[in-house]
Amino acid sequence: MTKEQRALMKAIVDAYNRHQIPQDVAKKLLQEQYSAEENFLLLTEMATSQVQVLVEFTKNIPGFLSLDREDQIALLKGSTVEAMFLRSAQVFSRKMPNGHTVVLEERIRKSGIPDEFMTPMFNFYKSIGELHMVQEEQAILTAITILMPDRPYVKDHQAVERLQETMLNVLRKLCVLQHPQEQQYFARLLGRLTELRTLSHYHAEMLTSWKMNDHKFTPLLCEIWDVQ
Numbered sequence: 001m002t003k004e005q006r007a008l009m010k011a012i013v014d015a016y017n018r019h020q021i022p023q024d025v026a027k028k029l030l031q032e033q034y035s036a037e038e039n040f041l042l043l044t045e046m047a048t049s050q051v052q053v054l055v056e057f058t059k060n061i062p063g064f065l066s067l068d069r070e071d072q073i074a075l076l077k078g079s080t081v082e083a084m085f086l087r088s089a090q091v092f093s094r095k096m097p098n099g100h101t102v103v104l105e106e107r108i109r110k111s112g113i114p115d116e117f118m119t120p121m122f123n124f125y126k127s128i129g130e131l132h133m134v135q136e137e138q139a140i141l142t143a144i145t146i147l148m149p150d151r152p153y154v155k156d157h158q159a160v161e162r163l164q165e166t167m168l169n170v171l172r173k174l175c176v177l178q179h180p181q182e183q184q185y186f187a188r189l190l191g192r193l194t195e196l197r198t199l200s201h202y203h204a205e206m207l208t209s210w211k212m213n214d215h216k217f218t219p220l221l222c223e224i225w226d227v228q
């Protein structure tokens with residue numbers, strides 16, 4: 001890896017680690033009681049803090065702030081769901097002490113999310129867990145997800161493509177270094193991004209079903225996902 005690539009990777013990993021989900025949200029998962037209403041409120045708090053953390057992380061991706069302003073918004077709005085699932089999959093499969101994972105899974109299952117959404121979501125978490133990504137890979141893969149040139153309403157495709165390509169080159173080298181025995185590891189990582197897209201489709205349905213049951217979202221979530 002060249003000096004620049006190592007510097008880029010360090011900048012992204014530092015940003016990824018600097019912006020963590022506040023501990024109080026994670027702690028609350030263990031404390032509050034188990035009513036569907038309480039669970040929904042906790043997931044709302046979790047989603048809101050995840051979006052805040054993602055916005056801060058994105059602003060620290062080298063080159064992002066020099067993109068066209070409207071394209072920055074388009075990328076954030078288009079990638080938040082996928083980046084959120086990717087991050088929670090990583091949190092789920094690694095960071096969280098075992099107790100939390102079981103509790104979080106329990107709360108998610110009992111928060112009014114339609115069952116047909118549960119299976120794909122937890123399958124995704126498992127498939128991410130099985131990859132045993134190092135944190136550098138997680139951080140760069142998240143940046144790659146955010147810098148997707150084909151998001152709706154992106155005007156300057158080229159500029160986003162150039163940034164994403166730089167990240168892809170770093171990730172490819174990193175995968176060879178970190179998983180020398182697995183030839184296709186890099187390809188498998190990118191394959192997860194395809195799986196993520198199907199999840200964001202389910203997510204839209206999840207929001208609708210919550211909306212139908214008169215659940216309230218926070219202003220930030222309404223804004224980022226165009227929910228009125």
Ligand SMILES: CC1(C)[C@H]2CC[C@]1(C)[C@H](OC(=O)c1ccc(O)cc1)C2
Binds near residue numbers: 085
């Ligand atoms: C772990 C998850 C990624 C999975 C279950 C909780 C999440 C944080 C996310 O929740 C929301 O999107 C969400 C959206 C609006 C709302 O009011 C509550 C949660 C979906």
